[in-house]
Amino acid sequence: MATDTTTDPRDKQQTLLGADELVLNMGPQHPSTHGVLRVKLKLDGERVIGSECMIGYLHRGVEKIAEHRTYQQFAPYVDRMDYVAAVSNGLGYCEAIEKLLMVEAPPRAKVIRTILTELQRIASHLLWLGTHALDIGALTPLFYCFREREEILKIFEKYCGARLTTHAFRIGGLQYEAYDTLEKDVESFCKAFEPRIKDYEDLLTQNRIWLGRTKGVGILKAEDAIAMGATGPVLRASGVKWDIRKAMPYAAYDQYKFEIPVGTTGDTYDRYLVRMEEMRQSRLICLQAIENIPTGPIMAKVGKVLKPPPGEVYHSIEAPKGELGYYVISDGTVQPYRVRIRPPSFVNLQAFDKMARGHLVADVVAIIGTLDIVLGEVDR
Amino acid sequence: MEFVKQYWAPLVCGLVIVAVLPLIVGYVVLVERKIMADMQARLGPMRVGPHGLLQPIADAVKLLIKEDIIPEDADKLVFWLAPVLSVAAALLAIAGLAIGPAFQIAKDVNIGILFVVGVSAMGIFGIVLGGWASNSHYSLIGALRSSAQLVSYETAAGMALVCGLLFAGTLNIASIVEAQRTQGIWFGLLAPVAFFTYLVASIAETNRAPFDLPEAESELVAGYMTEFSGFRWSLYFLAEYTNMIVVASVATTLFLGGWLRPFSETHWLNFIDFLPPLLMICIGVYCLIRTPKQPARVQQLFMLAVAGLCFAVALVLAAPVLVPIIKPSLAAAVKPYYEGILGGFWFVFKVSAYIYFFMWLRFTLPRYRFDQLMRLGWHFLIPLSIINVLLIGIAMIAGQYFHLAGWSLLLTTIPASIIALIVALFILATEQKSEPQKASGAAPDSYA
Numbered sequence: 001m002a003t004d005t006t007t008d009p010r011d012k013q014q015t016l017l018g019a020d021e022l023v024l025n026m027g028p029q030h031p032s033t034h035g036v037l038r039v040k041l042k043l044d045g046e047r048v049i050g051s052e053c054m055i056g057y058l059h060r061g062v063e064k065i066a067e068h069r070t071y072q073q074f075a076p077y078v079d080r081m082d083y084v085a086a087v088s089n090g091l092g093y094c095e096a097i098e099k100l101l102m103v104e105a106p107p108r109a110k111v112i113r114t115i116l117t118e119l120q121r122i123a124s125h126l127l128w129l130g131t132h133a134l135d136i137g138a139l140t141p142l143f144y145c146f147r148e149r150e151e152i153l154k155i156f157e158k159y160c161g162a163r164l165t166t167h168a169f170r171i172g173g174l175q176y177e178a179y180d181t182l183e184k185d186v187e188s189f190c191k192a193f194e195p196r197i198k199d200y201e202d203l204l205t206q207n208r209i210w211l212g213r214t215k216g217v218g219i220l221k222a223e224d225a226i227a228m229g230a231t232g233p234v235l236r237a238s239g240v241k242w243d244i245r246k247a248m249p250y251a252a253y254d255q256y257k258f259e260i261p262v263g264t265t266g267d268t269y270d271r272y273l274v275r276m277e278e279m280r281q282s283r284l285i286c287l288q289a290i291e292n293i294p295t296g297p298i299m300a301k302v303g304k305v306l307k308p309p310p311g312e313v314y315h316s317i318e319a320p321k322g323e324l325g326y327y328v329i330s331d332g333t334v335q336p337y338r339v340r341i342r343p344p345s346f347v348n349l350q351a352f353d354k355m356a357r358g359h360l361v362a363d364v365v366a367i368i369g370t371l372d373i374v375l376g377e378v379d380r
Numbered sequence: 381m382e383f384v385k386q387y388w389a390p391l392v393c394g395l396v397i398v399a400v401l402p403l404i405v406g407y408v409v410l411v412e413r414k415i416m417a418d419m420q421a422r423l424g425p426m427r428v429g430p431h432g433l434l435q436p437i438a439d440a441v442k443l444l445i446k447e448d449i450i451p452e453d454a455d456k457l458v459f460w461l462a463p464v465l466s467v468a469a470a471l472l473a474i475a476g477l478a479i480g481p482a483f484q485i486a487k488d489v490n491i492g493i494l495f496v497v498g499v500s501a502m503g504i505f506g507i508v509l510g511g512w513a514s515n516s517h518y519s520l521i522g523a524l525r526s527s528a529q530l531v532s533y534e535t536a537a538g539m540a541l542v543c544g545l546l547f548a549g550t551l552n553i554a555s556i557v558e559a560q561r562t563q564g565i566w567f568g569l570l571a572p573v574a575f576f577t578y579l580v581a582s583i584a585e586t587n588r589a590p591f592d593l594p595e596a597e598s599e600l601v602a603g604y605m606t607e608f609s610g611f612r613w614s615l616y617f618l619a620e621y622t623n624m625i626v627v628a629s630v631a632t633t634l635f636l637g638g639w640l641r642p643f644s645e646t647h648w649l650n651f652i653d654f655l656p657p658l659l660m661i662c663i664g665v666y667c668l669i670r671t672p673k674q675p676a677r678v679q680q681l682f683m684l685a686v687a688g689l690c691f692a693v694a695l696v697l698a699a700p701v702l703v704p705i706i707k708p709s710l711a712a713a714v715k716p717y718y719e720g721i722l723g724g725f726w727f728v729f730k731v732s733a734y735i736y737f738f739m740w741l742r743f744t745l746p747r748y749r750f751d752q753l754m755r756l757g758w759h760f761l762i763p764l765s766i767i768n769v770l771l772i773g774i775a776m777i778a779g780q781y782f783h784l785a786g787w788s789l790l791l792t793t794i795p796a797s798i799i800a801l802i803v804a805l806f807i808l809a810t811e812q813k814s815e816p817q818k819a820s821g822a823a824p825d826s827y828a
Contacts, residue, residue, distance in 0.1 A: 022517060024517050024518075024521075025517075046521065046750060133746065136746040136747060137589060137590060137592070137745070137746040137747025137748075138744075138745065138746040138747075139416070139420070139589075139742070139743055140419060140420050140743050140744065142420075143420035143421055143422060144420070144421065147421055203744070204746070207745070207746065209590055209745055209746045209747070209748055209752075210746050212748070212749065212752050213746055213747070213748075213749055213752075360749060360750060360751065361521070362747075362749045362750060363749065
């Protein structure tokens with residue numbers, strides 16, 4: 001992750017007034033580094049001439065833990081990676097292990113999984129919108145976003161009893177049957193949510209200050225984004241139409257109609273627009289899904305003790321922040337031999353230095369915000 | 381007696397202000413938090429006292445008993461001095477203000493408004509020195525930003541004030557209000573562009589959102605205040621809110637008719653005098669209606685107390701209006717009380733409205749970036765305010781030529797304001813045209 005800042009020719013540039021550059025240490029305790037990210041900024045005045053992300057303050061060794069747990073025991077741990085999108089993490093893991101076991105979740109389980117995952121995407125994007133706007137100085141959207149997020153968390157709570165680290169899914173399907181009013185709750189949320197998105201847009205989209213703070217800030221060109229391995233809204237805002245839900249459909253996504261929003265310039269404003277549109281699309285997916293939830297079992301036939309055949313599998317899903325991949329090697333025992341997780345935040349964070357150079361300190365927080373990183377996932 | 385009037389009365393007044401202002405500021409903060417909560421779909425402080433009414437006192441106690449930390453490498457003397465300087469300048473500026481014709485500490489200062497503006501601008505020393513003395517990068521950047529911002533916006537604010545002073549023909553604060561009475565029109569109506577310029581510049585001068593860059597918490601933690609804690613920090617806080625009151629008072633005095641009620645010289649609108657007591661009675665009645673709905677006995681008693689207070693205030697406000705009607709012989713004796721009490725109400729009302737607008741902006745708008753702030757100041761506000769001074773001057777000369785005064789002066793100032801508005805739109809349009817080029821590369825250099 002550490003960028004070699006010494007060999008970059010731009011570092012040799014003459015600073016204004018010929019003064020030495022100022023090294024500013026942002027984080028790990030800073031209001032807007034979204035957790036414990038530490039950024040070493042080299043500044044000329046307020047201009048960033050180099051940056052270095054220092055991570056690992058939240059490292060818990062999740063991948064190593066996996067090697068000492070059975071397949072089922074490890075499932076709750078993945079919720080603690082991207083803790084604002086725990087449902088998506090769980091979906092990725094469960095589907096990866098199902099692929100390894102060569103079983104498939106029943107259709108009813110798949111649809112319920114899709115509904116909850118899409119709700120989680122909205123919740124995650126809402127959290128992003130609130131904190132991103134707060135970083136740029138707009139205080140109020142945060143509270144509006146949390147109001148809506150609360151509704152989603154209530155649905156999770158009703159479904160599985162937990163709000164944040166839900167552990168909603170099991171390998172092979174679901175443990176809990178959908179509660180009676182799930183469809184009604186989701187529908188009423190979706191109905192109420194439509195005008196709410198408009199409220200956020202009214203506050204921000206055409207706001208001169210918001211435009212000034214986000215347009216042209218942190219531009220990531222499509223080829224750079226691809227070279228860096230960026231995924232999710234960060235990639236799509238650069239104009240690359242790549243969404244795993246469409247490219248390699250999983251869960252029940254192949255049954256639903258939805259658009260993939262893409263940006264043009266790949267600046268902070270485009271990423272904002274892309275995520276806003278994604279929330280709308282997720283809402284549409286939820287509405288389509290609740291219309292027709294198939295009946296039937298919610299759990300495939302898997303044994304109490306999971307012993308996948310020796311082999312390896314890579315499975316990735318479109319988490320709210322990008323491609324979340326699980327690479328699992330089985331040696332035929334009850335414990336995985338190795339679990340490697342490809343976290344979208346970690347990979348997207350690589351683009352930070354490229355995006356921040358030449359901008360001002362104020363833009364740095366906007367760029368950290370627009371990358372939508374969760375340090376629990378970056379450090380694992 | 382003369383001696384007492386000349387020296388001791390202002391001194392006592394000053395002491396009272398120094399003692400009471402922190403309390404007022406505390407409640408301004410509470411009101412701000414309540415308004416913010418209302419706009420953000422939540423309740424705000426509710427725990428300390430009914431509806432959080434004792435919150436400011438709890439906060440003050442907390443700040444006073446907090447550990448006082450001075451960083452190891454800080455310049456101790458300057459670190460100690462800086463917040464004091466900041467708050468002293470802000471409190472000194474209060475002395476020049478006139479809340480009513482009778483309430484003014486520094487009376488008949490012939491450079492009144494210049495004194496207020498000059499002294500409140502001294503507060504920047506506290507910020508710069510504090511930022512420098514803390515020996516921290518965040519503080520230093522915050523202080524640098526603050527000084528640059530203040531210097532830039534002081535110019536625009538000054539130019540806007542000049543417009544008002546052109547109409548008043550005096551710098552004496554009491555005389556400025558008096559001039560608005562004799563001319564029968566507020567200067568804010570005669571020079572709306574100047575009022576707008578001052579509004580924006582005063583937000584920037586008091587470091588309030590969307591221009592709160594010196595203490596932009598998401599970037600600079602707390603800007604120049606980062607290393608300050610406990611009482612020192614609260615002094616900065618006090619200075620900031622006092623400055624808010626000062627700029628609001630200056631705007632009220634110069635543009636909104638000071639302690640004059642709306643249409644003070646139009647006698648058939650005299651019923652406006654009854655609005656303040658009526659307003660208080662309405663609040664009181666509302667409290668009475670809500671009283672039975674309160675769940676706890678304490679809350680019911682509290683609501684009754686608030687209602688009683690409102691009725692008492694209503695009585696005080698109504699007395700000077702009602703007495704001359706009942707007993708016309710007392711009219712002359714009551715006049716000073718009328719000016720003092722109702723004038724005080726209108727002044728506080730206007731200042732509150734102005735501050736409410738500040739708060740409203742803070743909760744609605746994102747924050748400017750530093751270079752954008754500078755561009756707005758130097759490329760937009762300063763040219764606009766200078767052009768506006770010229771136009772208003774021309775309008776006044778034209779007005780004299782046609783023997784216009786009072787409301788009829790609008791005939792010349794409205795075209796002047798429209799021209800200024802067109803200039804403003806023109807500047808904005810050229811700004812927008814030049815923006816795409818900047819967007820392609822890095823942000824422009826703010827220090828260049």
